[in-house]
Amino acid sequence: MTKKDKIKVLFVASEVAPFSKTGGLGDVAGSLPSALRARDADARVVFPKYKTIKPETIEKIEFVTEFTVHLSWRSQPARVYSVPDPNDGAPAYLIENDFYFGRDGLYGYGDDFERFAFFSKAAVEMLSHINFKANILHFNDWQTGLGCTYLRDIYKGFTFYSGMKSLFTIHNLHYQGVFNREVLWSVGLDDGYYTGGTLEFYKNVSFLKAGVVHSDAVLTVSQTYAEEIQTPKFGYGMDGLLWKRGLEGRLLGIGNGIDTKANDPATDKRIYVNYDKTSLKKKRENKYRLQEQLGLPVGDMPMISMVTRLVDQKGIDIIDVAQRELFSKDIQFVMIGTGEGRYERMFWNYASWYPQKVRANICFDDTLATRIYAASDLFLMPSKYEPGGLGQLFAMCYGSVPIVRQTGGLADTVRHFNPATGQGNGFVFKDYDASGLMWAVNEALTLYGTDKWETVITNGMSEDFSWNKSAGEYLQLYEKILHS
Ligand code: GLC
16 A cells, blocks of 8 residues: 555444444444544445334435355345445445345344354455455454454455455453354354364354454454453453453554534534533523423432443442432432333332432433433443443533543543542542442532532533544554554
């Protein structure tokens, strides 16, 4: 590659917002490629054409090409389409196969191993059909782990692919794509891949491990998480392997950015009243309006919010231990999110036990979520572990001060406020327990209403959480991989 050539990147992900999204991966895959393009890379994204994609988001879809993907005995057609990326109109690719993706959900099927092996292979195969000679294939999470194996052991044998390198990002190590040994055969790999140095993982096979061992470099979404996953506590059985990749200098962390244009309280049409850090009185209007909308008493008491998936990772169980003490305070608590039944019921219960204080919105509603960020004073994210975390970034953009546990991306982005120096953008506790959580809540409530309160809000609102900084780090990493 000469200096003036643009670096070419294919970003491979199982979900891409706004087309499909179940979590933070969708947000990242939906905003990072355009941020890289803004820095003059030719980055393109590819994802499955699920039945659940809303037709209005792919109105301008165009057929590109069609080919057959062979996985063991099964040969299936892959039809490639392109749609303009909503950020800048560049082509985003979809792979259609109704047998695999014409279903009511994204994940959770008995043949997920085959569905995502197909997608990963089709994504790599697609490059030669659309004549996009990528320098870097950037795979994400277990669903695309096998792409690293297919590239390394099959496609690199062809001239078109020979110089290509791969990067594998772990957005969440907990989801490892573990299947029994027999699936190797059905995804077109032989028993030679059932070894400690390849895909074997505690007597099963792991697709995430494929990404870890067969990529040119492994990335996670914060520096702290990159450190944490090399230890048994956070490593989910993969820490030894990750530590080894770390020693080779091939395990790194780059913090996530968010789309700060779409999430700017000064212009966002989803919220009731626009404001910025110089007009925080108007932020208060948002609180009153949300209180009205949700039928809560209207007033200036501190409002704590959560916008979250209701899963173990998010620290919901320590809230349950703290709940009596938490709701004995003069606060309001508004949450939105869905997930495990026991946690949905837990918040339903709080709402019925504390009707003057708690509202539980057990749903997924982008507008309401944004209104909650804008209305609330404090944003609670007591995660057990958190690879990157986007909620705390959205919260700070809207001037909702985060209360977080010191782990992963939360540790990298939230700094405990020090009233003496006026430094810090939130409240941070260390130990994963109810007393740690309540200590941080009390710190926050003590500051609320004092003349320092606006300082902690504006410190958060003044940060740059755009992709600007990280996109530069990504490009440096791509170059480094390319020349290694
Ligand atoms: C996963 C992680 C989250 C991260 C996101 C995007 O959802 O749980 O911490 O921010 O991926 O990388």
